[in-house]
Amino acid sequence: MRIMTGVSKQHSKTKLFVQIAWWVTLPILVSCESHAHKSHEGELHQVYEFTEQTESGSFNVQLSTADKSPAPIGDYHDWSITLTDRDSVPVQTASIAVTGGMPAHGHGLPTKPEVSQNLGNGHYLVEGVLFTMSGEWLLRINIVAEGKSDVVDFTFSVSS
Numbered sequence: 001m002r003i004m005t006g007v008s009k010q011h012s013k014t015k016l017f018v019q020i021a022w023w024v025t026l027p028i029l030v031s032c033e034s035h036a037h038k039s040h041e042g043e044l045h046q047v048y049e050f051t052e053q054t055e056s057g058s059f060n061v062q063l064s065t066a067d068k069s070p071a072p073i074g075d076y077h078d079w080s081i082t083l084t085d086r087d088s089v090p091v092q093t094a095s096i097a098v099t100g101g102m103p104a105h106g107h108g109l110p111t112k113p114e115v116s117q118n119l120g121n122g123h124y125l126v127e128g129v130l131f132t133m134s135g136e137w138l139l140r141i142n143i144v145a146e147g148k149s150d151v152v153d154f155t156f157s158v159s160s
C-alpha cells in the first residue's frame with residue numbers, strides 16, 4: 001500500500017511537470033507554427049509610409065513601400081526612399097545601405113536589400129526586401145552623402 005502511494009505521488013509529480021512543460025512550450029510552438037504558416041501565404045498586407053529625421057539631423061528620410069503597394073509576408077518586394085537634407089533640398093547622390101531585422105526575435109533580415117536605382121531628385125529604389133513572419137520589423141537606413149554619414153531606424157509591425 002505504501003509503495004503504491006509512493007508510485008502514485010511520483011507519477012502525479014511527473015504528470016504535473018509534463019503539464020507545466022507543455023504550457024510553457026505551447027505558446028512557443030503555436031507562434032512558430034503561425035510564423036511558418038504565414039510565411040507561405042505571400043498575401044498582400046499593409047501599405048507603409050514613414051518620415052523620420054536621421055539621428056544626427058543631417059537628412060530627412062521618407063521610407064515607403066514602393067508604388068504605395070502593400071508589404072507582403074513571404075514575398076520579395078520593393079521600398080522607396082526619398083532623401084532630403086536639413087534644408088529640405090533633395091539629396092541627389094547618396095550611398096545608402098539598408099539593414100534590419102526583428103529586434104524582439106534577435107534575428108536580422110532574411111535577405112540583403114539593395115538600393116538598386118537612383119531615380120533622381122532624391123528618390124531611390126530599394127529592392128529585395130523580404131519579411132518572413134508577422135511581428136515587429138526594423139529597417140535601418142545608413143546614408144553617406146554630402147560628406148556626412150548618418151543613420152535612421154524605422155520600426156513597424158507587419159501582420160497578415
Ligand SMILES: [Cu+2]
Nearest residue numbers: 102105133135
Ligand atoms: Cu522573427
